[in-house]
Amino acid sequence: MKTEDAIALFASRADMYRQVAQWFFAPLSEEQIDALASQDLRGLAEEDGSPYADGYNDLYRALRLRHTGTRQALAADFTGVFYGATTEGGQTAQPFESLYRCDGGALMGESRGEVYRTLKKARLKVHEGLDLPDDHLSFDAAYEAELCDRAAALLGESDRAGALQVLSEQRAFFEEHIASWFDDFRNRASSMVTTRFYQGILKVTAAFFADEPVLMDDLEKCLSWRRYEE
Numbered sequence: 001m002k003t004e005d006a007i008a009l010f011a012s013r014a015d016m017y018r019q020v021a022q023w024f025f026a027p028l029s030e031e032q033i034d035a036l037a038s039q040d041l042r043g044l045a046e047e048d049g050s051p052y053a054d055g056y057n058d059l060y061r062a063l064r065l066r067h068t069g070t071r072q073a074l075a076a077d078f079t080g081v082f083y084g085a086t087t088e089g090g091q092t093a094q095p096f097e098s099l100y101r102c103d104g105g106a107l108m109g110e111s112r113g114e115v116y117r118t119l120k121k122a123r124l125k126v127h128e129g130l131d132l133p134d135d136h137l138s139f140d141a142a143y144e145a146e147l148c149d150r151a152a153a154l155l156g157e158s159d160r161a162g163a164l165q166v167l168s169e170q171r172a173f174f175e176e177h178i179a180s181w182f183d184d185f186r187n188r189a190s191s192m193v194t195t196r197f198y199q200g201i202l203k204v205t206a207a208f209f210a211d212e213p214v215l216m217d218d219l220e221k222c223l224s225w226r227r228y229e230e
Contacts, residue, residue: 001222007152009219014148016208017141023201024082024095025138027075037063051207058200077195086192093189095137100181111135115177119143137185140178144170155223164223171216182209 001009022032036059044050045057063070079085084092092099097111116134124146132139147170154162186202193199 001218003155006219006222007155009215010148010152010155013212013215014145014152017145017148020205020208021138021141021145023205024136024141027078028071030071033063033066033071033074037066051210052204055200055203055205055207058196058203062195062197062200074195074197077193077198080194081189081192081198088188088192091188093185093192095185095189096133097135097137097140097177097181098133100184107133111177115140115143118173118177122146135177137178137182140173144174144178147173151219160223164220167216167219167223171213171220174212174216178209179212182206 022028028036041056041060041063045053045060047053081093082095084094086092094107096107097115098107101111112133112135114135119134119139122143124143147166151163151166151170154160154166183206186206190199190202193202
């Protein structure tokens with residue numbers, strides 16, 4: 001992998017993490033829905049062997065016939081499931097790590113403190129006025145995007161050791177604070193969402209997270225080599 005390819009991979013991963021952060025943070029606006037619909041969702045859905053194809057097919061089918069009531073329907077589904085209005089077996093499917101990793105599934109658990117300390121160490125914090133615990137999936141994804149940016153910048157300055165250190169931190173955070181609970185969240189949320197759109201969102205996100213260990217392995221090999229093709 002060439003240096004410019006590694007930088008491009010960090011950038012594409014940052015873009016995807018920011019997309020995930022947007023998807024799970026709040027109901028999408030009309031403009032955000034239009035932007036997603038303008039992508040070649042059909043082409044992505046028809047890629048043979050792609051782990052993303054099934055999810056993008058759901059998004060394509062959900063948005064190709066969108067109408068004036070689409071935004072409201074999606075907002076109702078999002079609010080019901082990801083804001084916790086809908087329950088199943090007494091459980092909600094809010095995207096907070098503490099609900100899935102802490103005993104009793106309570107908000108503001110130990111995971112929230114761990115993420116808070118990680119963000120503080122990185123000189124990042126949740127925006128003032130956002131009344132959400134720090135272990136929200138959107139904040140996790142936004143942090144990972146920031147680390148992608150930092151690693152790409154270091155690599156652009158030929159600091160492979162620095163980029164490798166950031167990648168190591170990113171992998172550790174991913175394993176501890178995303179991969180450790182996302183599948184449980186996805187399984188619970190998939191049984192509650194009522195629109196094909198959010199089924200697709202969950203599938204695409206799951207495919208990306210399943211791909212991440214391989215992508216990080218590839219980047220680690222590139223950054224660890226003393227010599228690689230320029």
